[in-house]
Amino acid sequence: MSLTLGAEVILSVRNLVKSYPVRGGLLSREIGSVQAVSNVSFEIRKGETFGLVGESGCGKSTLGRTILRLTEASSGQIYFKGQDITALGQSDLRKLRRQMQMIFQDPYASLNPRMTVESIIGEPLDIHRLCRSKAERRERIFNLLDRCGLRREAISRYPHEFSGGQRQRICIARALAVEPEFIVCDEPVSALDVSIQAQIVNLMQDLQKDLGLTYLFIAHDLKVVQHISNRVAVMYLGKIVETATADELYLRPKHPYSQALLSAIPIADPSRKRERIVLKGDIPSPLRPPSGCYFHPRCSRSREKCQLEGPQLENDAASQDGVHAISCHYPG
Amino acid sequence: MVEKVLEVKSLRTVFSTEGGELRAVDDVSFSVSAGKTLGIVGESGCGKSVTSLSIMRLIPRPSGSIESGQILYRGQDLLGLSSEEMRRIRGNEISMIFQEPMTSLNPVFTIGYQVSEAIVLHQRLTLRDARSRAIEMFELVGIPSPAKRVDEYPHQLSGGMRQRVMIAMALACHPKVLIADEPTTALDVTVQAQILDLLRDLQQKVGMALILITHDLGVVAEVADDVVVMYAGRVVEQGSVKEIFKNPKMPYTRGLLRSSPTLTLDSGGRLRRGRLETIPGIVPSLLSLPKGCRFQDRCSSVLEACRGNEPELRLISSDSDSRHLIRCVRDI
Numbered sequence: 254m255s256l257t258l259g260a261e262v263i264l265s266v267r268n269l270v271k272s273y274p275v276r277g278g279l280l281s282r283e284i285g286s287v288q289a290v291s292n293v294s295f296e297i298r299k300g301e302t303f304g305l306v307g308e309s310g311c312g313k314s315t316l317g318r319t320i321l322r323l324t325e326a327s328s329g330q331i332y333f334k335g336q337d338i339t340a341l342g343q344s345d346l347r348k349l350r351r352q353m354q355m356i357f358q359d360p361y362a363s364l365n366p367r368m369t370v371e372s373i374i375g376e377p378l379d380i381h382r383l384c385r386s387k388a389e390r391r392e393r394i395f396n397l398l399d400r401c402g403l404r405r406e407a408i409s410r411y412p413h414e415f416s417g418g419q420r421q422r423i424c425i426a427r428a429l430a431v432e433p434e435f436i437v438c439d440e441p442v443s444a445l446d447v448s449i450q451a452q453i454v455n456l457m458q459d460l461q462k463d464l465g466l467t468y469l470f471i472a473h474d475l476k477v478v479q480h481i482s483n484r485v486a487v488m489y490l491g492k493i494v495e496t497a498t499a500d501e502l503y504l505r506p507k508h509p510y511s512q513a514l515l516s517a518i519p520i521a522d523p524s525r526k527r528e529r530i531v532l533k534g535d536i537p538s539p540l541r542p543p544s545g546c547y548f549h550p551r552c553s554r555s556r557e558k559c560q561l562e563g564p565q566l567e568n569d570a571a572s573q574d575g576v577h578a579i580s581c582h583y584p585g
Numbered sequence: 586m587v588e589k590v591l592e593v594k595s596l597r598t599v600f601s602t603e604g605g606e607l608r609a610v611d612d613v614s615f616s617v618s619a620g621k622t623l624g625i626v627g628e629s630g631c632g633k634s635v636t637s638l639s640i641m642r643l644i645p646r647p648s649g650s651i652e653s654g655q656i657l658y659r660g661q662d663l664l665g666l667s668s669e670e671m672r673r674i675r676g677n678e679i680s681m682i683f684q685e686p687m688t689s690l691n692p693v694f695t696i697g698y699q700v701s702e703a704i705v706l707h708q709r710l711t712l713r714d715a716r717s718r719a720i721e722m723f724e725l726v727g728i729p730s731p732a733k734r735v736d737e738y739p740h741q742l743s744g745g746m747r748q749r750v751m752i753a754m755a756l757a758c759h760p761k762v763l764i765a766d767e768p769t770t771a772l773d774v775t776v777q778a779q780i781l782d783l784l785r786d787l788q789q790k791v792g793m794a795l796i797l798i799t800h801d802l803g804v805v806a807e808v809a810d811d812v813v814v815m816y817a818g819r820v821v822e823q824g825s826v827k828e829i830f831k832n833p834k835m836p837y838t839r840g841l842l843r844s845s846p847t848l849t850l851d852s853g854g855r856l857r858r859g860r861l862e863t864i865p866g867i868v869p870s871l872l873s874l875p876k877g878c879r880f881q882d883r884c885s886s887v888l889e890a891c892r893g894n895e896p897e898l899r900l901i902s903s904d905s906d907s908r909h910l911i912r913c914v915r916d917i
Binding site for chain 2 (some may be wrong): 308309416418446447448449450451452454455458473474475476477479480499500503504513514516517518519520521522523524529531532534535536
């Protein structure tokens with residue numbers, strides 16, 4: 254996907270940390286902290302889809318929410334179009350939200366059941382005062398419905414009258430209402446049936462092409478992430494362990510965790526027999542992360558160094574396009 | 586000839602609702618042999634779970650009932666048994682694993698107690714013997730330090746561990762048939778790989794028949810020998826996994842297979858990443874089914890004949906160990 258490599262950087266995350274206090278004891282004093290996002294850095298370029306994969310509890314959703322400042326970062330910087338947004342005040346933040354939107358996993362929970370589609374999609378238009386007249390507001394809502402593949406008569410209906418796929422279309426229309434440039438999509442298709450997933454994935458790709466959107470696409474389903482993303486980052490216990498173009502990651506994963514994750518995807522073709530790497534044990538508790546490399550207790554390549562010293566995310570000198578980075582002492 | 590442990594013949598399960606009578610499972614037949622795995626696939630609302638609940642005779646009354654058909658377990662019709670007799674079969678000869686390991690375990694009892702309870706009930710062992718059997722089972726399903734874990738409560742375990750407890754409970758009485766309803770859907774891919782491997786190992790060790798209910802065609806391709814595709818309460822295609830994935834004939838099966846990203850490479854060695862094929866629309870309501878083929882409104886190759894009488898399930902090819910059946914008028 255070389256075309257995006259030349260494009261301007263729209264979002265740059267530097268050394269981002271999000272930690273939560275752990276309270277305990279008689280007086281509920283702070284007795285420690287959990288790092289949900291641990292020193293994460295990456296860049297997203299305009300017009301690309303950056304995929305973020307990892308298993309439950311790896312911090313991918315927290316990272317997405319922190320970028321939009323739905324949760325506050327503990328330290329580190331988030332630059333959106335060159336501006337550090339971690340320090341923005343409320344009114345500047347509101348202006349920023351016109352450019353950054355979010356689509357959530359559960360289209361059942363993220364729509365207010367007492368609001369009509371018109372007021373759901375119209376609310377962001379009102380908040381940002383984007384329409385001068387009632388007629389203009391209605392026209393814009395109609396256009397958004399058309400764009401997202403919903404019928405115009407949907408405007409006066411309530412969320413419960415729609416199927417899961419249609420509700421996710423409403424969520425997308427709401428996110429698009431303010432004409433954002435950047436959308437964080439947190440598991441947007443995970444709750445949907447396979448045939449409906451494909452409809453939503455196609456819609457998101459069409460919208461990206463037509464409107465020049467940039468996506469941060471968060472999901473645990475590697476198949477969908479690989480399909481939609483230009484570049485992909487793999488997270489484990491709050492850290493990015495590998496990042497590369499989708500093709501490179503699929504064809505030449507170097508981190509043992511990415512390799513295991515990829516080999517575990519069930520493929521709907523009985524004739525393709527693959528060597529499956531089955532990981533031992535569970536993800537360790539982030540309360541007591543392992544020493545050194547967080548992955549070493551489950552890693553087949555683990556040596557002494559891995560227990561003592563945590564690896565840094567470093568560019569792979571052998572990578573053909575220069576964007577493959579791995580956090581492993583013994584990549585291969 | 587391998588023994589057919591379980592044979593379902595023309596099963597029809599209906600629910601009475603305010604909108605009228607609803608046939609959730611409509612004339613469904615299949616069988617599964619010892620040591621073999623049958624996959625039942627389809628999207629939400631197609632009748633997969635109602636089929637499995639019917640086999641266990643767990644259909645909620647009085648709203649639901651099994652209207653007709655036979656469920657033959659080693660030649661004996663389960664539908665003719667008294668509740669007392671059925672209780673001796675359920676959990677003992679035929680076991681079930683449910684999708685949500687979180688809600689199917691009782692939070693106020695230790696996992697050891699919950700597994701022992703089933704054993705005491707069916708095998709007439711003392712509580713102490715049952716406890717050591719439970720520890721054996723935990724060992725078998727790969728729960729680390731089982732003698733210690735046996736006294737833990739469900740909330741102390743991860744999702745993968747809870748699902749192992751469910752499997753241990755289901756297998757504690759050495760059932761001849763295990764029904765697994767979406768056993769890995771709530772789990773991460775690497776944990777899913779662990780659980781699927783475990784099920785396969787255990788099946789080989791104890792030679793039970795496995796009915797695997799899932800919406801994930803990838804899982805079916807990797808685990809099952811035979812597959813039944815369901816749509817709106819009907820079986821629409823049936824045959825060996827090899828045959829169905831190589832030669833899917835029913836447009837719905839083809840659509841399902843094509844709407845999920847395949848992760849295959851194009852001629853240039855890159856990931857294939859065009860638009861996904863979709864199945865337009867949604868599953869029809871069982872209360873307002875179209876006349877004729879139930880898939881007609883979503884089918885891309887619909888004919889006039891599809892709107893006449895509903896097509897019968899017909900044989901299109903067979904070999905020594907499997908028969909390929911489809912419910913479609915077209916000769917593809």
